[in-house]
Amino acid sequence: xxxxxxxxxxxxxxxxxxxxxxxxxxxxxxxxxxxxxxxxxxxxxxxxxxxxxxxxxxxxxxxxxxxxxxxxxxxxxxxxxxxxxxxxxxxxxxxxxxxxxxxxxxxxxxxxxxxxxxxxxxxxxxxxxxxxxxxxxxxxxxxxxxxxxxxxxxxxxxxxxx
Amino acid sequence: xxxxxxxxxxxxxxxxxxxxxxxxxxxxxxxxxxxxxxxxxxxxxxxxxxxxxxxxxxxxxxxxxxxxxxxxxxxxxxxxxxxxxxxxxxxxxxxxxxxxxxxxxxxxxxxxxxxxxxxxxxxxxxxxxxxxxxxxxxxxxxxxxxxxxxxxxxxxxxxxxxxxxxxxxxxxxxxxxxxxxxxxxxxxxxxxxxxxxxxxxxxxxxxxxxxxxxxxxxxxxxxxxxxxxxxxxxxxxxxxxxxxxxxxxxxxxxxx
Numbered sequence: 001x002x003x004x005x006x007x008x009x010x011x012x013x014x015x016x017x018x019x020x021x022x023x024x025x026x027x028x029x030x031x032x033x034x035x036x037x038x039x040x041x042x043x044x045x046x047x048x049x050x051x052x053x054x055x056x057x058x059x060x061x062x063x064x065x066x067x068x069x070x071x072x073x074x075x076x077x078x079x080x081x082x083x084x085x086x087x088x089x090x091x092x093x094x095x096x097x098x099x100x101x102x103x104x105x106x107x108x109x110x111x112x113x114x115x116x117x118x119x120x121x122x123x124x125x126x127x128x129x130x131x132x133x134x135x136x137x138x139x140x141x142x143x144x145x146x147x148x149x150x151x152x153x154x155x156x157x158x159x160x161x162x
Numbered sequence: 163x164x165x166x167x168x169x170x171x172x173x174x175x176x177x178x179x180x181x182x183x184x185x186x187x188x189x190x191x192x193x194x195x196x197x198x199x200x201x202x203x204x205x206x207x208x209x210x211x212x213x214x215x216x217x218x219x220x221x222x223x224x225x226x227x228x229x230x231x232x233x234x235x236x237x238x239x240x241x242x243x244x245x246x247x248x249x250x251x252x253x254x255x256x257x258x259x260x261x262x263x264x265x266x267x268x269x270x271x272x273x274x275x276x277x278x279x280x281x282x283x284x285x286x287x288x289x290x291x292x293x294x295x296x297x298x299x300x301x302x303x304x305x306x307x308x309x310x311x312x313x314x315x316x317x318x319x320x321x322x323x324x325x326x327x328x329x330x331x332x333x334x335x336x337x338x339x340x341x342x343x344x345x346x347x348x349x350x351x352x353x354x355x356x357x358x359x360x361x362x363x364x365x366x367x368x369x370x371x372x373x374x375x376x377x378x379x380x381x382x383x384x385x386x387x388x389x390x391x392x393x394x395x396x397x398x399x400x401x402x403x404x405x406x407x408x409x410x411x412x413x414x415x416x417x418x
Contacts, residue, residue: 036207039211040372040373041372041373044373048252050388050389050390051388052388053386053387053388054384054385054386054387054388055385055386057385057388058385059208062207062208062211063204063205063207063208066203066204066207066208067204070200070203070204074200079196079200080193080196080197080200083197118373119250119251119252119322121321121322121323122323158189158192158193158196159189159192159193160185160188160189162182162185162186162189
């Protein structure tokens with residue numbers, strides 16, 4: 001009887017969720033991969049925001065690239081998908097706050113989102129686009145969390161519907 | 163009869179509920195396990211780097227007196243080493259905020275400050291030009307003039323987006339600080355200043371310095387700051403703190 005559990009047909013929302021997972025996840029993996037090979041640059045990029053105390057900036061700079069890659073894989077593979085969507089949204093929100101605060105304090109820094117970081121003379125022109133990009137990705141992350149069950153996830157293999 | 167059916171239904175419902183509870187527990191444990199694994203993966207990279215000798219350590223012995231501007235005595239209780247690039251904006255901010263305080267502490271004999279300028283921003287010729295002029299001045303002028311030029315280069319620091327002073331402008335700046343124009347120009351005509359810049363840059367790289375400003379206090383990289391102003395405040399406080407704790411005067415190399 002339980003074997004007959006319906007494999008519900010994924011609706012439009014489901015496939016939209018898949019697209020959102022691939023886009024946000026892909027961006028995270030890319031962003032993490034650009035930074036993970038150069039932890040010192042990543043730490044320097046975090047420091048350039050002048051928001052976190054030295055030791056914390058060090059840890060954040062070191063951990064963030066790897067965390068981004070893992071988060072990206074969670075989204076692309078659909079592993080703990082809703083949690084990944086929520087974490088992704090929170091992280092984008094944090095980045096938006098960081099960039100907005102750098103902008104407000106008159107710092108001109110490269111956001112360091114995809115490697116790089118530190119001083120950038122053209123930063124002020126880029127801030128609005130960076131914030132818009134992160135806001136769009138934040139919405140996509142929320143979409144992933146909102147859709148709940150999207151097709152093509154590892155979650156479907158691991159977890160049985162109750 | 164209906165009682166029997168009721169009983170059967172109740173039993174089936176109970177079994178279903180138990181089954182669902184088991185499934186839920188199973189899902190929960192799998193979820194928890196996966197989460198722990200993922201957190202472990204994220205922390206693993208970090209821990210490995212921390213345990214394998216932390217690449218953030220600066221090997222200050224990879225620096226020589228000829229390529230350093232040293233203020234104060236070797237015998238001072240604290241040693242500060244500052245790696246910097248003449249174009250790096252945060253270095254400028256640091257210098258402008260700190261040089262008077264550090265000069266005072268040097269005069270009081272509380273600290274020896276060693277500046278190790280090098281060419282970090284390889285995309286910018288200006289950064290190398292300024293170093294070459296400093297190198298020429300270090301070869302031909304008194305320590306006072308060297309220090310004044312060092313401070314003047316940061317006081318007059320151009321923006322990374324230009325416009326950049328020419329090397330001749332920088333020679334003018336050196337002369338204003340008391341350098342001898344002919345001697346400096348003759349030195350610049352040789353290839354020694356260029357060589358000096360190359361060696362200083364190699365030394366910084368060997369020390370593991372790849373961002374500026376990098377500040378080392380008594381052999382340990384100084385990271386206790388959020389803003390550059392914090393850095394200056396905390397650094398001065400650390401130097402002035404009474405040395406009641408047996409903080410071993412670390413790293414003999416820091417005194418060159």
